[in-house]
Amino acid sequence: MKHDLSRVPEIIERYPQQPSSLIMVLQDIQKEFSYLPCEALEQTAAKLGVPLSKVFSVSTFYNAFSLNKKGDTVVRVCIGTACHIRGARQIQEQLETALKIQAGETTKDGKFTLEVVGCVGACAMAPVVLTNDRYHPQCKVNTVKKLVAKR
């Protein structure tokens, strides 16, 4: 899939052109494209004066970054302690069955990415699932499939 990378220079220039801006720049690129396109990483390295190897190392160290494009809807199952105790694993398995993918994968049609995340800060409402940034509190094993029904 090809992207319009013309916005990359503008994103990089939002921050001071120095190595310490690296994470912030990558976060904005991730947000714009939902992943880190290779060319964008090369441009970032050149502009901030950071070796490409370090850009790559930071990109792969942090969970927030992805080198692969994500689906239109990112479904995130919270597997924090509170959610785990209240049945998050079964919720995750239901979604894996429904989407026919494992956590961390994207459906072939590019519609859904399924991820797990360690606590989204709504622990009192466990178990919690997020579709993009929308919270679904107190999910039930037998109804969670609805979140990924065709839309």
Next chain:
Amino acid sequence: MRIESEKQLRDYRKKLADADKKLTKKIMVCHGPGCLASGAEKVSEEFEKQLKRKKITGVTVGSIKKTGCHSFCEKSPLVAIEPAQILYTRVKVKDVAEIIEKSIKGDEIIERLVYHDPHSNDAIPKYPDIPFYKHQTRIALRNLGKINACDIDDYIRVGGYEAAAKALLKMTPEGVIDEVTKANLRGRGGGGFPAGRKWKSCRAVESDVRYVVCNGDEGDPGAFMDRAIMEGDPHTVLEGMIIAAFAVGAKDGYIYVREEYPLAVVNLQKAIEQAEAIGLLGDNILGTDFSLHLHINRGAGAFVCGESSALMLSVAGNVGEPRAKYIRSVVKGLWDKPTVLNNVETYANVPMIIANGADWFTSVGAPKNAGTKAFSLVGKVRHTGLIEVPMGTPLRTIIYDIGGGILKDRPFKAVQTGGPSGGCLAEQHLDLSVDFDTLTKHGSMMGSGGMIVMDDRTCMVDVAKYFLSFLVSESCGKCIPCREGLYQLHKLAIAISEGRAQESDIEKMEHLSEMVVTGSLCGLGKSGPNPFLSTIANFRDEYLTHIRDHKCSAGVCKELIKYEIDAEKCDGCMACIAACAFNAISGKKTKPHVIDQELCTKCGACVAACTREAIMVL
């Protein structure tokens, strides 16, 4: 307008307070984490729409306030009517019109929306009378539920920035450090290190530049206190940092916010702009020659970046791998300059200490453990939510009086504190007082404040396995004992949970744990085996049942359980048949159904679908 003296601040506050006193009704819609997840935004929109349509505005009846977490998350969305202190629970959009008619225009209480005691079923309309609130003391969370989260005026109205003014205008930096030291404010991020001592060491280092940093990474899964503070009362974090920066002599500060908390970033940013606009932050704060610039850094989803040295590397744009601490970060921290790092809740306590004095602060709490601690009370407890109690409060009070006991009145099994570095305490620990030293002594730790309650349907082997798997994926990989040791521990825990282990494996795990603890650099590895060590210490029998009898009595470990339908209870409603994605259940209407063990994947869908609790997990 810029506020340039204590008098100006006082006058401004008085003006705001007087205006507020004229309001006979205030509608406080909770916009805390739990309520937002449950649709609070729609409720406040509806209030705004209807108030406008009904032309209810002006001096006698205020508009609504979108507050920080009111704390009783289990009943969310929450709406409080002030000053009458009425709390409406589980408020839906369709309830809004009735609330406006009866409780805003009139003085009626809508009984169906108030809290009812789960046992006597008595209605308790005022929140201070609800047991959940009664046993709490609020210092760090004092403004949550009381003020508009994104409004500096509301913060000033309740006394905000007066402590900063007192420190900057009337005290010396040394005086501030003395006060915080005397108050014995211990770090709320988990370690419990005295903040005053940290500030003093930082100030003592010769340097032209120093930094203050706020740890808002809140990595412990199951905890959301810091999120609630950053989102619901961001100004208190700023005020705490201003006081700290003044004390140590820092001109720049950084707030490192967890990636999953975008609203915290937005609210903190707004707060910074508001404070800068009236001269409470930025250059020449309150007309003095003290300046502080605060910056926000978003985390990028790495648990280890909550660790101090990793966090500082991450702020500087690097991979967050902890370093050895023979040089402490108060000497060489961010960009190798002396740096004070404190947790969000620690900073939230600072203004109260400066405003009310150290003696007041030490009058709350337990010996050597002054003040309060905020917890997220979650898991299998009836009333989940955000709480703050004086240190020294017994676990039993927290779980039974505040939390209302165990969900569905099942037996209590354990309570987990301290996140992945902490441990599980058992029944015999329920009367322990909750403070830094007692919890550590008994194999758990205070941690940043997640308190996860577990009942008899929670498997302790599974809990240990869960934390180990969390740590395996979050270990940065720098120290081999941590990277490989935790991995092997996890593998053995899996073997136990699948009934493939021998008794000698427990010894192997204990031995391995020792190596991981001694051989790792940072707290992640050093305390990584804790969840295993505390569960094996308190629940050895449960491990043995898995190993010897291949049974998981809690009904959790998939390989050791099976699902069966109780023919006595089943009324043949076919709900489970519809719920099963694997066609493993058969049966006719009104006749008891049967599960085909070959096809059953133990996914739990049938258990959730059954209305008669007829499906047994054996």
